[in-house]
Ligand SMILES: NC(=O)C1=CN([C@@H]2O[C@H](COP(=O)(O)OP(=O)(O)OC[C@H]3O[C@@H](n4cnc5c(N)ncnc54)[C@H](OP(=O)(O)O)[C@@H]3O)[C@@H](O)[C@H]2O)C=CC1
């Protein structure tokens with residue numbers, strides 16, 4: 001069977017994407033080539049089920065049509081020339097590398113159709129959101145293929161351009177880390193009011209996951225759900241008077257997202 005899909009870098013994100021492709025029967029493991037000297041556990045599972053594992057770009061088969069670039073951006077320059085020489089003509093290249101501009105990718109792969117995409121780690125449990133951007137050369141059929149591959153583990157949206165991808169990176173790409181840090185902060189605060197570490201972590205985690213589930217299940221907005229917790233003159237109001245004083249959290253989140261966006265643009269060069 002022809003090995004048509006190549007993944008370069010099968011770590012956290014690449015592994016999650018691969019698993020969903022196979023899980024959704026979009027790609028048979030026998031059609032997969034995994035280029036990674038030390039692939040992660042999801043990729044190892046697929047290699048055991050027929051995916052081909054290679055450690056060197058020279059071994060890329062000529063049957064490859066779709067390439068997912070999921071290595072760290074810092075590795076790309078060193079690897080790109082070898083990849084370009086090994087890839088067959090006119091591949092469809094989907095890059096999830098943060099801050100690696102379409103222009104950079106197009107210079108490295110002049111005859112390729114380039115798609116930039118930004119997933120996030122909830123993809124690992126089928127709850128990701130991925131944005132992608134591509135130029136006019138992406139055909140309707142190729143766009144459908146991208147949406148199937150990138151939507152296999154959650155929602156998918158198309159955005160206008162590279163700038164929008166950098167902005168998505170700062171919101172949903174890096175965003176899970178902001179939410180996990182909120183969980184760490186709530187755990188810390190629970191310990192401060194007297195709980196042991198285990199109970200504090202359980203209370204914080206259940207609050208985060210329960211609130212997320214409610215947000216998802218409810219038709220009410222986040223604002224309405226917040227208001228439903230808040231009794232006039234009660235405990236929540238006392239807490240929000242701190243969190244919302246002079247837009248405290250809103251300002252901090254704006255600065256947070258701006259820092260991620262600036263870094264994405266800086267990486268783009
Ligand atoms: N993590 C996230 O939340 C998100 C990440 N991204 C992007 O995804 C990309 C990958 O990130 P992530 O999955 O977190 O990183 P990981 O480090 O988990 O995965 C990268 C993989 O590439 C492997 N690798 C290293 N050198 C090579 C090489 N020469 N050839 C092939 N593979 C190689 C690594 O192996 P080893 O471990 O041995 O170095 C690793 O398995 C990044 O560009 C990042 O910007 C995008 C959205 C979200």
Ligand SMILES: O=C(O)[C@@H]1CCC=N1
Nearest residue numbers: 098169172173174175
């Ligand atoms: O931190 C990073 O650069 C990558 C991109 C989005 C999430 N992780």
